[in-house]
Amino acid sequence: MQFGSLCTLGHGLGPWLGHGCRSRHSSIISCMSVVRMTHRAMSSKVLNLDTLNPCIKDMEYSVRGPIVIKAVGLEKELKQGVKKPYPSVIRANIGDCHAMGQKPMTFMRQVIALCTYPPLMNDPTFPADAKAKAKRILGACGGNSIGAYSESPGIEIIRQDVAAYIAKRDGGIPANPDQIMLSTGASDGIKAILKLLKQPDGAKKTGIMIPIPQYPLYSATIVEYNMHQVGYFLDEDTNWSLDIGELKRAVDAARKVCEPRALCVINPGNPTGQVLTRENIERTIKFAKEEKLLLMSDEVYQDNIYAPDREFHSFKKVLTEMGGEYANMELASFHSTSKGYMGECGYRGGYCEFVNFDPQVVAMLQKSISAKLCPSISGQVAMDVVAAPPQPGDPSYELFMKEKTHVLDALKMKAQMTVEMLNSLPNMTCNTVQGAMYAFPQITVPEKAIKKAKSEGKAPDFMYAYELLEEKGLCIVPGSGFGQRPGTYHFRMTILPPPERLKEFLERLKVFHIGFLKRYE
Amino acid sequence: MQFGSLCTLGHGLGPWLGHGCRSRHSSIISCMSVVRMTHRAMSSKVLNLDTLNPCIKDMEYSVRGPIVIKAVGLEKELKQGVKKPYPSVIRANIGDCHAMGQKPMTFMRQVIALCTYPPLMNDPTFPADAKAKAKRILGACGGNSIGAYSESPGIEIIRQDVAAYIAKRDGGIPANPDQIMLSTGASDGIKAILKLLKQPDGAKKTGIMIPIPQYPLYSATIVEYNMHQVGYFLDEDTNWSLDIGELKRAVDAARKVCEPRALCVINPGNPTGQVLTRENIERTIKFAKEEKLLLMSDEVYQDNIYAPDREFHSFKKVLTEMGGEYANMELASFHSTSKGYMGECGYRGGYCEFVNFDPQVVAMLQKSISAKLCPSISGQVAMDVVAAPPQPGDPSYELFMKEKTHVLDALKMKAQMTVEMLNSLPNMTCNTVQGAMYAFPQITVPEKAIKKAKSEGKAPDFMYAYELLEEKGLCIVPGSGFGQRPGTYHFRMTILPPPERLKEFLERLKVFHIGFLKRYE
Structure with a gap:
């Protein structure tokens, strides 16, 4: 599609490959009728805009x-x-x-390079802690190669490292490696959990509560899965905090047209940049409990906190510390190698922790991801470096901290x-x-x-x-x-x-x- | 789940995480009732076996x-x-x-290691052609880093290399880089194409024809997408060839209960190991044309041919050479880094070529993959090495051919x-x-x-x-x-x-x- 004076409606039809809608038209309606005419003429195709998955x-x-x-x-x-x-x-x-222009973390790339090409173990320019980590990971790979498949939820020792990371982050609240699955970026984990919630055809549509403004992975996936988007507005006047009255308004309105089943929160916020207070999180958890909603907390920016008066509180920590009935609530939380200080988007590393899920649902989740075989092993390795970075005294510690800071x-x-x-x-x-x-x-x-x-x-x-x-x-x-x-x-x-x-x-x-x-x- | 004398019905409920079904029971029915009792008792959960996506x-x-x-x-x-x-x-x-125990291809891993950790460009033990390839790829990455996202269909120069590979493989029949998308293994591409075919809720279910025996990604995805599996039996008596009468029987029977929209063929066959003759492929293409089916050819084993009297014919080549109305048929074909001589499963590299698709459908496909951002870049690099390996005269050529052979x-x-x-x-x-x-x-x-x-x-x-x-x-x-x-x-x-x-x-x-x-x- 040519832009400028031509169609700029963002209908997504034309631009990708330089063919498609090239018409001048002034509204989405006239655009759509152009489109319809065009593919009627091409009806010899099995797949056209009329027959495509809507x-x-x-x-x-x-x-x-x-x-x-x-x-x-x-x-x-x-x-x-x-x-x-x-x-x-x-x-x-x-x-x-x-x-x-952000530079990769040296230790991260050294570990992945060593796993990729093990003859580098003999290269004296690679530090001992990078070599030790790579050896440990390769030892957990089939045939000592990151070219082998892993178990579908990811390599066990990496899930153990992630569990230890979560426990440390949350002040000692334990995490279970069997309730963690590594994923292809956070997106893949979010999609896997949303998929579980889909109601059978013919039943009321599944309602998924998402913030407005939101990261459009959510709206796109809700449409893709034929679910119902239940938007709740973030409060711009209080730096994009969650207003419980607004959550209540949104869920009440939604119950007329769908069955709300999950509440998604993005904290720190994308695109809005807020960091939720602990008190705001507590009230949100109470709301989810009252409304019987599964919690999904997108916490991929957990390392990106800038306001001196804010700190990151994980939903898991808050919910566990609230105790009682709250401590048993179902929560899926997501993290990624793509953001934070490492910014390793291209490795598509990530994890999902599912807390308090029905064990039989966990079994089904595991089964459902098994046909995808496993997330990329180099992405898993990247996730391991995030979860278990160099510690004080390790040869790479100083450089790592310098780069991170x-x-x-x-x-x-x-x-x-x-x-x-x-x-x-x-x-x-x-x-x-x-x-x-x-x-x-x-x-x-x-x-x-x-x-x-x-x-x-x-x-x-x-x-x-x-x-x-x-x-x-x-x-x-x-x-x-x-x-x-x-x-x-x-x-x-x-x-x-x-x-x-x-x-x-x-x-x-x-x-x-x-x-x-x-x-x- | 404990195996042995305990439940071994393969219902997938228990074993994954060591909890779930532990009952002794002698049929799937009694097992299911145990399961139902268990989760009725756990009904405080939002998600249980009764409320999970069926x-x-x-x-x-x-x-x-x-x-x-x-x-x-x-x-x-x-x-x-x-x-x-x-x-x-x-x-x-x-x-x-x-x-x-199969060893990785040295050149493959050298290129990926160089992309991972560019200081290795100064390492004299890495060959010049590996360095040149890594430089070329890094030059096409955002910030010269494989930690950046690529375009959703994959890095353009890698898609160009894949197109050149396909054209060479098919005796000069051209391939268009804009009709290629890189994918997370072949599975991800197959799932993306199947998804396009899903009929709206309320309409007749989408029928997908798959061989029996088949690779269970197909049956699993068909169930996941709530489509209808139309199995056609491969003919065991003729070394698992495709029998056109059987294809016809299957599609006719299926039309009563669903709308058959695609015909999947796995060639060379998994799990059956056949390599289809050109003549068998031609008849299959004619059948698909008559029945107005989109062709999906899973060709991930295209390098794995052992029978002296067989060679690999791609569906694209055959269909193009048949000419006339056949040359315009919609075909999606799939390849992967996981099999062949490289066996790089863990990198989750792959591609899908879509031939003769309606351009507007291509635009929709591209849009639908954009929310997933992009496949892992190291997987894309692996795919590039498969598409554009060392050539005669290159420093790595001899070793590469020795390892491959x-x-x-x-x-x-x-x-x-x-x-x-x-x-x-x-x-x-x-x-x-x-x-x-x-x-x-x-x-x-x-x-x-x-x-x-x-x-x-x-x-x-x-x-x-x-x-x-x-x-x-x-x-x-x-x-x-x-x-x-x-x-x-x-x-x-x-x-x-x-x-x-x-x-x-x-x-x-x-x-x-x-x-x-x-x-x-």
């Missing part, structure tokens, strides 16, 4: 939507020497740390710098980025801009993001991709670009924003 | 079923010094090459040795293993054994496999896990153990088999 047709994933595809196109043009009003595209659309300190500084700059702009307010990797400012879009966007069948925040990309080469994700209160407009940007680059980003944004306000005054 | 409850994946779990238990006991009538368990249940020659020899031995036994016949990695012999089980098994609520081949494991420590998969003509009994064994170990396997099997026949005479 859930696949309906799902959306904005983090990789049309804006990003446009950005990739612009980058290619710049490379080919096409003149643009900016020297380069700056991407702040996705939490892809290494792509934004460097990344986290820089993120903290960038979180503050970003929020300050955004809040200095007219018609823009941004909550404190207490954690995670994103700012989610609200824009007061002028009426004239809203009208223009609507007349073109676009969301106003999509138009804002699109113009920003075209004019200044900045790539962000419109708030509508995450959900927001009707009539409010936001965008998500990462705080990942290196400091100088982030400064440049914020300067370009400032110029654009002021121009945008003026244009639509 | 598709998850129903799915089965025999390759990692109760026999394997029992084998793992026996291995642990042996390790702890428990006396058994055999010194070790020999596993021939799964196509896990490295676990059975060594693996494939050994498999060829073991295929022959296995079949000869199996056919030398009374009450056992085995077709030629023309390709892939498995033998699938038929056992004529004595009536008395059938009666005993049935009285215990077990499949006779399950009982055979179970007794074989208990008495001789040999781990195979009963034919009922793959499907077989009613009243026939088989098992699948891999030909992967090293020659000496395979010999020992076959000797122990011989002694057991003769004893078994005698016992149930």
